[in-house]
Structure formats: C-alpha cells, structure tokens
Amino acid sequence: MSDWTLEHVADRFTDAAITAQRLPPVRVQGYANSWPAILRKPWENMGAEPVVKRLPPDPAAIDRMLETFRWVKWLTEDQRHLVWMRADGCPWKEVCAHFGMDRTTGWRRWKAALSTVAVRLNDPEERISFN
Template sequence: MNEPTDIALEEIAARLSAAAHTARRLPPVKVQGYFNLWPTIVRSRFEMLEADDREPPRFPPSPRDIEAMLEVMRWVQCLEPQARHLVWMRAKGYGWGAISKRFGCDRTTAWRRWKAALGTLAEQSVVKNTLNSSEL
C-alpha cells in the first residue's frame, strides 16, 4: 500500500485551511423578511471616535474560491464525524491545546488523529485525482 507523502498531506492541509478561510469570508446568513424599524442613531463626532460597533469590511470570495471550498467539503464527507470536526477545527486555526480539550485527549494524540485523518483523505481516489489535476 502506498504511504501518502508529507507533501501531499501538507497540500491537503493547505486546501483545508483555504476552504475554512473562504467559509469565513462568506456573507452572514440572516433570516429573510425581517428589518429594523428603529431610527438610526445620530452620533456626535466624539461618539463616532469611540464607537466599536463598526465591523471591518468583508470581501466576498470569488466563485473559484467557493468551488474549491465545496470540493474540499465533499472530500471530508468520507471521514467519521469526529475526525471531520478535528480536521475542520485545525483548518480554522485552532491550536492543539484547544483541540485536545475539545476531544478529551493529549495534544500528541490529537495530532496523530489529525495526521491519520489527512492520510485517509490522501488515500481517497477523488482527492488524488483532484490534487494531480490541479495547478496550485
């Protein structure tokens, strides 16, 4: 049986991180049909300087980024739900300490499970075909 190389695992991890970044850039989901009837608050110049309620602008992802994210989300469907959650937490940038607390294990155990999940993804034929045909 072919052992997946570290380069393939790093490439899969990079694609997972890019998918998590794209998911973060998507517009927020809001309930349709609701709107605000309250009047807008007119603030003085001093109050505007102190205001913290301004969100940084969120640039929507391109259709190509969304397609790549959906493709990666199809990849992780072959994993067990716990492994899927572990892989996605790591892709979102959680540290090993937070991940190990979430799963109730040691950091090295969480890392080994993450490596095993990436190895499972690397063995899937769909992922292999995609990685071989993509130009990253």
C-alpha cells in the same frame, strides 16, 4: 492535481475555512426597517460592536471550498471536527482539550484523517466517481 500529499490536503482545508469566514453573514429574510439611519457621535459608539467589513471570496475559491466540503464525507464525525478545528487555526491545546487526548495523539489522528482524504483523492476510481 495528480498527487495529493498531506500538506496539500491540509492547505486546502485551511483555504476552505478562510473562504467560509469571508462569506457574507446570513440574515433572516422578511424583517425590514423603514427608519432612517441614526448618526451617532463617537462617544455613543463606545460599547457598540464594530462593523465587520469582509471582502467576498472569488468564485474559484468558493468552488474549491465546496469541493473540500465534499471530502469530509470520507471522514468520521470526530475526524471532521478535528480537521476543521485545525483548519480554523485552533491551537493544539484547545483541540486536545476538546477531545480529551494528548497532543501527540491528536496530531496522529489529524494526520490519519488527512491521509484518508489524500488516499481517496489519489485513487483513480474515486476521482471518476467523485464528480
């Protein structure tokens, strides 16, 4: 992509957040269970947590996610949290309450963080050193 805009950068962060949610869960290695699976009746499963079945992301989506993860090194810690909270779909009210700021200020800082990434991506020297 030759020209990165704020919308493209925001879409890429959202895509990276969705891809990260689709990854398989992390399990602790070394624990095994040799007991057979217990078949439960429907009334016994009433309080149990439902099994989450996720379709794993394709390799191209993972490559895009990893590239997007490298972009956050250009942002400050607060900007990283702000961008990722918005990419995860948190509402502005929750984001602004977390940072203790007004909605307009949060939106401006979010746009500033996205523009920082877009400017770095559009810089030809940065693109060469990025790889």
